[in-house]
Amino acid sequence: MLYFPYFRGRQYDLLALKNIAQQHVLPANIIPIIEPVRDIRALPQTVAAFIDHDQPVVVIANPTVSDYALTQQKLHDWRPYQDNPNLIVGHVLTPTLIPDSLTAPAGHRTLLIARQYDELKAAHHAGWLAASDYLLVPPEARIRQLLNRPTVSLFDHAWFPEHDRSYADIVDGFFSDDWTLADFNNYVGFSDYTIGGGHYSEHGYPAKAVTLHLTYFRGKQLRIHRFVSTDRDDFRHPKEKFFQAVAKLAAWLPQQPAVTQTPAAQQLAAYHEQQHFPGLGVVKRLSLEHHLQLMAQYFKENFPVD
Template sequence: MIYLPYFRGRQFDLQALRAVAQQHILPSNLIPIIEPVRDIKALPQTVAAFVEHDQPLVLVTNPTVSDYALTQQKLHDWQPWRDNPNLILGHVLGPTTTPEALKPLAGHRTLLIARQYDELVAAQAAGWLTLPTYLLVPPEARIRQLIHRPTVSLFDHAWFPAKEQTYANLVDGFFSDDWQRVTETNNQGFSDYTIGGGRYSEHGYPARAVTLHLTYFAGNQLRIHRFVSDDRNDFKHPKEKFFQAVAKLAAWLPAQPMATQTPAARQLAAYYDQHHFPGLGVVKRLSLEHHLQVMAAFLRQNYPV
């Protein structure tokens, strides 16, 4: 049973991943995927942190979002770690996928990523689907009928409220129980875009409310709780809105099981007592750290390797 959380390589994503790598808490069956989007120092720093702490990581070699793939001369390259056994090379199937494009993956542990059914049909006809260590596919019944090898299904569980709504319309809800379907479908594991969701934007989305997102387990079900600021009238005053939201988190967290009271969640709650606004980027980083800490503990307890 493996869990491959999928991250676009934004600054706060990479900071969260680097932090948990340095904490050395991730079991070997929790393998993050990074699809680079920016030529930034945090990318090689994150790869180095995983390699140095002997933890596996997937790096997508042909990213398809943002302009990273178009940057010819990288200032902050991850290539020095390319041959490290902890680094798994990922490739996204697409129009430019050819036998020549796949040759650089030879001799490595690999992840092949398919986002469309038609791409899988073409790849199977070309004989490429037996090559990768892991095959990441959409969770579709017709794909299970097509592919006769273990796969990893990629889900997008993030919910974004409609324009006239906010997260206050659904402060607590179901998030995932993907691991329960793995054995039923003969899969290798499961994957998702964590709490950030699969859609990508260069500049993010403005919001009238400040919302803190924390995943937590209730039995064998992963749920998500959202702490939403009361002020949702305009796009101003993020600091004041943060304190409204974090006050709710600080009141909620002490009543939760210790598995939910992760170091990242406690750090978020501490900002209320300290009356300190760390910035929304730090809030996002800690929310992602919390999710990884929760999932790491769940896998260690239920699916040890």
């Protein structure tokens, strides 16, 4: 079983991945995907951390969100590392994709992401798909009927409240059990956008509440718990709202199994005792690190690498 957690290359996403690489907690069958969105130093530093610790990572060569792909002169380029076999070059299937780019040198792997059925069907009939080692596709019946090769399902499990709703409406809920259906649907693995979701916004959106997101397992089901600040009336006082939310987390975490009490989750809970506000970017980083630490332990126990 393979897991490809999908990240957009924002600053704190990359810092979470860099820390995880340095901790060397990921088994070989958990391979993060980075779609670059900004020309920042953290991008090559994160790729270097995976290379230096002999762990595989995917970087999308033709990112389709933000204007990163349009920047001709990259100040912080990841491509100097592409000769290392642990760097898997990924591509998003688009009408402008050149088939030759899907072919990798001997000993290197490639990954192809197909988000649209029509484009996938055209590439299938043209014979392009055989060149990629991993093919990520939406979990749709018509796609499974089209292809006769093992694939990886890609699905966005994150939920974002709309209009007058908030995370306080659903503080606990189902997140994923994609691995339980993988064999049945002939998938060799699964991919998702973790807790960050697949939607990309260059600047983000302000929120009246501060919400901390932690994934956890109940049996074979991955769930998500949301710790929402009590104050949700306006956009002010994020520090005070963080303390309201983290107090709920600090009360909840000790009641959970040891596997849920990851180092990242414990660090988040410690901010309640310390009464320290690290900033929402650090909170996001630790929530992502927790998810990867949790999934790493689950995979080591249930899908060990030979």
